[in-house]
Amino acid sequence: MSKHASLPGFRDFHPEEMARRTQVMSAWREVARRYGFEEYDGPPLESLELYIEKSGPEIVNQLFNFTDKGGRDVALRPEMTPTLVRMLGTKIKGMPRPVRWYSTPQLFRYEKQQRGRLREHFQLNMDIIGEESVLSDADLLASALDVLRILGLTAADVVARVSDRRLLHAALVELGVTEESMAIAYNVIDKVERDPRELCLARLGEIGLDRDRAGKALSLTDMTLDQFAAAHPGNEVIAKVADDLRVYFAALASLGFGDWATFDMKIVRGLAYYTGIVFEIFDRKGELRAICGGGRYDRLFSALAGVDVPALGFGFGDVVLGELLKDRGLAATASRQLDAVVVAVDDSSREAALQTVARLRGAGRAVIFPYRTGAVGKALKAASSSGARDAIMIGPDEAARGVMKVKRLADGSERETTVEEYLAGTT
């Protein structure tokens, strides 16, 4: 069996890798808890139709899909939102709003095999359903940023770039872009940082923008919010959205993330379903892909579940974040923390030693004991290399007197104590 490897694009998590996964997962859960989100999960295997309905039949090329033994067309989940809509769709009408739900699923895509391209990853999904207020958008982004803060990153390491689909839409309409050409215009703006300026102008030309208006469209992407608003006097949609965004950024600042977010019209988000504020979080050095992305998708529940309810959310994967933490020296290293190794000096002390093990574990301490009695020197050596804080030795004398010898392995200091004193930390 050693000849088998894991499948290409799938990770094994040995304890050292698992420690890093747990570090990220714990930060995700802790933030979700602090922000009052409730956890849910769905099956990793769903009906294939669920994904086709949301993303069209092309999605199938990217899926792990198959026909099961009952003849059902099924797929490993590539994203969580369809499951969220399926689970909430029928129930949301009777629930107090807004609903704050989160999940940390493993997701699967049959990606083309490339270096560093995985076919699975874990992703925090946080969604707020049933709320239109821009304060919910601010609270949602704050939660994503708080994950990074809890992990030790700062506003010097990362930045959330924020835009609003409605602004871009209104400005492009002013410039004469038609609804039919809107997707192409979005795509040009989305790629403005990567594509040469001439290509961008040419592509906008193809959808009917002359060179002057195409240049104006591109110049939108460098504006501050105030510049953008000032550049569109009399446009009521833009005035209203700009006011919303000012409330949004003020709320983010009050929530402690003023330095972490910036207005940036270049953020479009690939997915077609966003309807309002959208954001992506990047490392400031720009070395990595987006860490997290999301936004408002007010029409998805209506389209898929027939329930007209506003919603917003994000997906926050473990892979780019993991790279960033490693780069910054913030990744977890220890795969376990042992408080003590309890060593029975001889067979006659075993009962007392195991009772001590049980009492320490019962009080929440992480404790192991050698499975062979005797060789105390060897046991102490193993205790040291196990990373345990203490070696606790119990011989016939200690057993008779109800005490134990505690050796602090970092400095070799020894003391005699009782279990009670040890647990109380008084020795």
Add this chain to the structure above:
Amino acid sequence: MSKHASLPGFRDFHPEEMARRTQVMSAWREVARRYGFEEYDGPPLESLELYIEKSGPEIVNQLFNFTDKGGRDVALRPEMTPTLVRMLGTKIKGMPRPVRWYSTPQLFRYEKQQRGRLREHFQLNMDIIGEESVLSDADLLASALDVLRILGLTAADVVARVSDRRLLHAALVELGVTEESMAIAYNVIDKVERDPRELCLARLGEIGLDRDRAGKALSLTDMTLDQFAAAHPGNEVIAKVADDLRVYFAALASLGFGDWATFDMKIVRGLAYYTGIVFEIFDRKGELRAICGGGRYDRLFSALAGVDVPALGFGFGDVVLGELLKDRGLAATASRQLDAVVVAVDDSSREAALQTVARLRGAGRAVIFPYRTGAVGKALKAASSSGARDAIMIGPDEAARGVMKVKRLADGSERETTVEEYLAGTT
């Protein structure tokens, strides 16, 4: 999309079900931590061959298997041990032993559709690799029982029934069972509680045991360990294993689980690979299937990975345990615990309110705020029904003075305090 359900045999975890899953998962992890186990995980999708090699080609009928877009025969993992052996097989030689590893995978089987029969479940796997001592067997069973204890169950609720493959094997050899017929004899013993006595005798007759010896074989299953040893004088294997088991039960008692375990020759374990002590944990009332089962499988690494290393482990699923916790009224109910809802009395107090939210969350409190300002009465009502402990109100006067009004929702009592005092618990 609301028309789609989850696939048959797959569970959706709404927050209330997720709370129960988290309760079990937390107990699993907490015990694994206390017992010094390190967490690992593998991919949910593995090469089909991995499972065929361990269990033979018949296993394929029970799997979610398919050919992926790269032409690989793959399967959703039905159990964790093949992954464990794959991951450790090549590395175990260089690792300090014993290795204590645990995992909590979701596992998948294409079971025949029946009421209550699921096609997925979560399973705690704890394994000790590289240790022969019977004390490791005792420690392993103690960890499984400690999960139950941490969840509020007692020795009055559950019992671990323990046997040893070597005892049964030696006794059956004494009675004249050949190696070729051993599997059939095991199967008869395994079913002795369910099958009529005459059927058991007849099946043993078919493999050459006369009625007297067949009766003796069946009578083995009611013996205590001492009776069993006394019934086989001069059998060195049985004498040695009986001594080991006495050490095992004594160690279990020292570890606090003397009342939780009993010797029971009727425990055989279906899987062919067990080589020593085996156990299954049941509810004492006998209403449910086995809660947990495992034992020693010293030859599996040798057979599958070509590395001769002893090993033992168990699988502990979430479904039967979940039923037991519900039956005993011990299942978790709350899907989240909110410390406070912070209400800004008007727009001018929003900044102070959000700053308060940020400080409370930063100190680890679970806090939400209404996404619309105004309607304080409505906000307080929502706070009550959210299950939060406190409603915190901040108006212009409180904001100016740097204080907040705290209403304890359980009794309606109100007090004015600062964030510092609130966090210190001094008001």
